[in-house]
Amino acid sequence: MAGGFTTMKTLLYRLFVLAILLSPVYTSDHSAMCAEAATPQTAAQKQKAAAQAKKKKEADKKRAQKKKEQVKKQKAQQKAAAEKQEARAKQQEKAAKAQAQKQAQKQEEEEELKQAWLRQQAELNSSTPKKEVVSLINIGAKFGYAGIMDKMTNNYANISRPNELDNDYAYHSLKGGPGAGLSLTYELQYGAFRFETGFDFTYLNSTSAYEFSLMRRLEQPYGGNYFYITDDLRETRNAGYVGLPIMFGAQFSRYYFMAGAKVGYGLFGNYKQRGRYDIVVKDDALRDPYGLGIHDVPTLAKDQRKLSLQQPSVSLCAEVGIDLDEWLQAQPDKKNKKRTKPGERLPFGREHLHYKLGIFAEYGILNTNKPTGALPLSFNADDPYPQQTNSMLSIADTRVNNLFVGVKFAIQFEIPGKVARPIPAPASAAEISVFDKESMTSLTTAIVQVKNTGNNRTIMKPKTLSKGVIRQRAAVGEYVAMAKAKNYYPESVAFTVDSPGIVVPVKIYMQRRPVFQVKVTDKETGAALAAQVQITKRNDKETAYSMQTDSVNGLSEVMLQDSLQYALHIEQIGYEAVDTLISDIGDKMHISLTPIKKxxxxxxxxxxxxxxxxxxxxxxxxxxxxxxxxxxxxxxxxxxxxxxxxxxxxxxxxxxxxxxxxxxxxxxxxxxxxxxxxxxxxxxxxxxxxxxxxxxxxxxxxxxxxxxxx
Structure with missing residues (x-):
């Protein structure tokens, strides 16, 4: 009963609570209370959401504005880059066009020069070559042997005639001396014919030696005959002439000759003497002669030692020599663009300088001496000692002829005409390119050198063919072009330039050197290994190459030297080492290493x-x-x-x-x-x-x- 009562009581209580909850008054009041509690929280949330939405909107607006500015900036940058690219392209196009025009103009000028040279060569090789008048101004210098040759008359009095030279004791010897001269002349050339005229100055220095005796009769202080004897009298003469040469001649190949005459005028002449004389007296009262001693020839003042020259002088002239242009003439100046255009009057350039060297001889055919009739020694009355000396040329009827022989060097300044003489041979060139022998691709990394095989001189030092081709000027001759490139065997090609003005294409094909390649992997997994690789020479076990394989693909490669045999040793931590032989230097070997076990x-x-x-x-x-x-x-x-x-x-x-x-x-x-x-x-x-x-x-x-x- 007690348990049933309790259960009933509990049931009634639950029914009562349910009734209250289901009543309208309770429901309304509870909802209101809940609404009152929820209303403040919803408003705050709305306010916060509105603020967040506003903030987000502003942020989105800023982002949109920033993105718009970035797009605008990017477009401006793209436009600037495009304009810059376009300007660069136009500039490159303009430069390429200018380069092409320059190259075309250069080729045209080279072709014009070549054609002009060919025409000239045809004229020179023709049986009737075209003749050209060439005018030159010559400046020359000459040096050599000079002789002022005096010829004394044979009408000498003997010793019985006082105051005269004694023919029996007279002796004359020509020693000569140095001579020099300068000339400024005009030369005309027409084919092989040569004509030359102008002005020159000649300086002659010559020495003559004399031995003679002179007798005079004196009454005071002692009556008798006085003899003046000399055996070593030397007279040195100097003379200067200005002349007008007129020469004709011809030139064949490099050799020339000239002959003609020269009319001269003596500008100055002087002399000086040195020597001694012995005075011997034959007294009438004495049986034996006696002497008054040996005396030096008296020295005269400078103004008293002048020679008397006969005007004018005429000499016969001859000259033979060689044209030195073959060795000394310079090439045209590259900066003078006009010089490459035949047919125009060219400005003077270094190619218009010419040189010649010859030997000459000049002999005077007219007497250049005007004797005064004086004796070599002059005396005062009753004085046994001479007061002064006179030139031996002062003796009556003494004639003088000048001789001058020696070497002459001349610099010739050609007066440019409408065609330069000669037109330089057009430049020849070799156009060298290098290719891979298998792929026939151009090797722009090849280094090329060119030598002249005739004299073994290098005409082009080692250069890289960065543009795939290189042009080198080369005169007529035989050459060899040598090329080197990484990973290729060296190669050389011989070529010949057989005529001026041509471009000889020289193509060099290079054989790539074989590459030995080794790949090392794990024998179990097949994974690539970074292993140590040593290549040794079989004969002496010396390590020739040491390398490491790639850890990504296990590869390594090297170029081995030809004609040697090699062995391969590979080791890696955690793997068994491998030793094997390399059968060919171009092999591609795959080596698998066995992992070492626990x-x-x-x-x-x-x-x-x-x-x-x-x-x-x-x-x-x-x-x-x-x-x-x-x-x-x-x-x-x-x-x-x-x-x-x-x-x-x-x-x-x-x-x-x-x-x-x-x-x-x-x-x-x-x-x-x-x-x-x-x-x-x-x-x-x-x-x-x-x-x-x-x-x-x-x-x-x-x-x-x-x-x-x-």
Whole structure:
């Protein structure tokens, strides 16, 4: 009963609560209360949403404005870039057009010069070549031997006639001397004919030696005959003449000759004497003669030593020589554009300078002496000693003829006519291009050099064919063009320039050198490996090439030297090393390396430490990087680094050194990013040798670091 009452009571209570809840009054009041509680919260949310919407709208507006400005700026930049590109294109087009016009004009001028030269050559080679009048102004200098040759009359009185020269004792010898001259002449050339006239100045210096005796009768102070004897009288004469030469001649090939006459006028003449004379007296009262001593010839004042010249002088002249244009004439000045246009009157240029060298002879056919009739010695009355000397040319009837022979050099200034003489030969050129022999593509990286095979002189130093072709001027002759390029065998081509004004195309085809290629992969996975590759010469095992394959595709390549045989050695940390032979230097070899399994031990190659130190040298970088790469590619692998030494030193020191070196390698790998839990390090000192410690090579093998795959 009690339990039923309780259940009934609970049921009635629930029905009462339900009735209240369902009543209209309760429902209305509860809704109102809920509405009153919810109204403030909804307004705030609306206000906040409105503010956020406004802010978003402003932000969107700003973004739109910014985007609009960016688009506008971008369009302006694109427009400016397009205008700049267009201007650059126009400028390039203009430059290319100007270059093309310049090149065309240059080719036209070269063709005109070539045609003019060909016409001239045809005229020169013709049996009746066209003759041309050429005028030149010559400036010449001449040097040589001069002789003022005096011819004394034979009408000498003998010793019985006083105051006269004694013919029996007279002697005359011509020594001569140096001569020089300058000339300014006009020369006319017409074909082979030559005519020359103008003005020249000649200076002659000549010495003559005399031996003679002179007798005079004196009554005072002692009566008798006085003899004046000289055996070494030297008289040196100087004379200067200005002349008008008239010469005719001809030139054949490079040789010429001229002959004619020259009318001259003596400008000055003087002399000086040196020597001694002996005075011997034959006294009437004495049987034997006696002497008054030996005396120097008296010296006269300068104004008293003048020669008396007979005017005018006429000389016969001859000259033979060689035209030096073949060796000395300069090429036309490149800056003078007009010089390349035949048919016009050209300005004076360096090609109008000519040179000639010859030997000449001039002989005077007219007497140039005007004797005064005086004796060589002059005396005062009753004075036995001479007062002055006179020139030997003063003796009555003495004639003088001048002789001048020597060498003459002349510079000729050609007066330009309508056609330059001669028209320079047009320039020839070689147009050199280099190609790949297989693909026939142009090799713009090739370096070309050209030599003249005749004299082995380089006419073009090494140049790069950046534009694929290069033009080099070359005179008529034989040449060789040599080309070099990276990855190609050197090549050379001989060519000949057989005539002026031509362009010889020279094409060089180069053979690419074979490339040895090796690819290294993992034998199990096929993945590319960055392995160390060494190529050695078979005969002496010397390392010829050392390289590393690419970690992306496992490739490496090198150009091997011809005519040698090679062997290949490949190693990589965590893999078994491979040794094989290279059969051909152009081979493409694929090598698969077998991974080292767990529990296997291998020695780290190319790992170097400072002597008796634990510091790793920088030359070990490749070995450390290879070990790091192996661990990085195989994250499940754990290793143990084991250090070993030789038996040099104390055991304790060797143990510490081996431990330190093993830990140094471990720390390096940790710094590179390998988890330290994957690496163990231990040192064994000298306890586990792999070779004898009695030799240096054995001790070096014992000093090692080993890796054990755990």
């Amino acid at each position: 529990g296997e031990i291998f020695v780290m190659k190319n790992l170097f430490f400072a002597t008796n130190k634990t510091r790793i040298l920088s030359s070990s970088e490749e070995a450390l990087e290879a070990l790091f790469g192996y661990l990085e590619r195989n994250p499940e692998i754990r290793i143990k680094i084991m250090g070993h030494t030789d038996n040099v030193g104390k055991d304790e020191a060797n143990q510490r050194l081996s431990e330190g070196r093993a830990n140094a390698v471990r720390e390096d790998l940790i710094k590179r990013g390998i988890d330290e839990t994957r690496i163990e390090a231990e040192g064994y000192g000298e306890t586990l040798p792999v070779d004898t410690n009695d030799t240096e090579e054995g001790r070096q093998n014992n000093r090692r670091v080993e890796i054990e795959i755990l």
